[in-house]
Amino acid sequence: MQVHLKKYTLPLKHTFSISRESHDFQDTIIASLTLNGKTGYGEATSNPYYKITVESMMDEINAISTEIKGFDFTSPEIFHSFLVKKGLSNFAICTLDLAAHDLYGKLQGKPLYKIWDTNIENYPTTNYTIGIAPIDVMLTKMKEMPWPIYKIKLGTSDDVAIVRELRKHTDAIFRIDANCAWTAEETIHNAPLLKELGVEFLEQPLKADDWSGMEEVMHHSVLPVIADESCIVERDVEKCALHFSGINIKLTKCGGLTPALRMIKRGKELGIKVMVGCMTESTVGISAIAQLIPQLDYVDMDGALLLKSDIATGVQIASDGKVIFPNLAGSGVQLLD
Structure with a gap:
């Protein structure tokens, strides 16, 4: 199996600001896996909060490139287990896992949502993100x-x-994402005011490790609260179920589609809402997320919509939020160059 890595710097339509950072560009890595004439594509963006750069991911993957080339690929799940055993970061695993799923689907001649036996007739509408800025902006x-x-x-x-x-x-x-910027007291105070203003839920208002604060919020907030920074990997789901109304799964943070599918299943078993979010990926990463939407309560996959220019074709999102799936297997992705 041939592996190829390429760095892209994605230009944003507007400066994107959250409570802890601002940026005009998003660095990302695209991994390509080729086998039997088919190529699968995966993506993971850099992230300063988690101290991940494209260069660090490339170094991790290049260190095991010979083993990847010799790997006997039969399923994404087995390949994912191999990557975990190699000790790669979840971000590096994500780009390879997404590429492996796309490749597997193309080898099978089916889109992933069909391989998973899900139906795309009903799915949640993605939100569109408005970053922190002056009101007029x-x-x-x-x-x-x-x-x-x-x-x-x-x-x-x-x-x-x-x-x-x-x-x-x-x-x-409206959905509100404070990215860990509030206290429990602020959250409980703001919740009824925001509910009156048509807010559906709050996302990660408190710092990721403030479990006692979230316990207080869980009992007193009039709005549902969804975990993001507090829910990174599979083992976090059960703890989050005790402190939040739902979880926002990020493929880059958990290590790709393989663990995300297990997290979705576990979240549903625990009776909490399940969301998948993006990290300003191009259409490569967004097309992978889109394969999951029949299984979700909420989705945030507007990453490619925030870009000034894209690097791939694949799943498209129309102006009314309708998702248009391409007539192509796997995640439906093709790079433009």
Whole structure:
């Protein structure tokens, strides 16, 4: 099995800001796995919060490239186990796992959602993310992209006022993501005010390890709270189920589609809401997420919509939120260059 890695720097339409960082470009790694004339593509973006760079991922993968070339590929799950045993970071595993699933689907001649025996007739609508910015900039972004659901990034001293002003200009559902910027007291105080403003749920308002604070929020918040930074890998699901209403699974953080499928199943067994989110990936990563949507309660897969230019074709998202699947197996991905 041949492996090829390439770094891309993805330009964003607008500066993207959350409570802890801002950026105009997103570095990403694309892994290609080729076998029997078919090529699968996977992706993982860099992330300063988790201290992951494209270069660090390339070094990890290149260190085992000879073993990958000699690997007897029969299924993504077996390949994923091999990568875990090699001690790669979850981000590096993710790009290879996504490529392996895309390759496997193409070898089987079926899209992944069919291999998993799911039906794409019903699925949740992705939100569109509005990063922290001056109000006029946030409004410009909303007018530029009319959408049925917005995820609003917060973490300022005027968060409720921001939502109140945005609400004057749209009837869309709001979801709030504070990216660990609030305290338990702020969360409990803000929740009823935000609920009145049409907010559906709060995402990760507290620091990832503030479990006592989340215990308090769980008992007193009038809005559901979804875990993100607190839910990284499979073992986190059960603890999060005791402190949150649901979980947001990120493929890059957990190590790809293989563990994500298990996390979705476990979340449903525990009776919590299940969401999958993106990390500003191109259409390569978004197309992998899209294969999961029949299994989800919520989805955040707007990464490619936030880009000034893309690097691949695959699953498309129309202006009404409808997902258009290509007539191609696997994740449906092809690189443009």
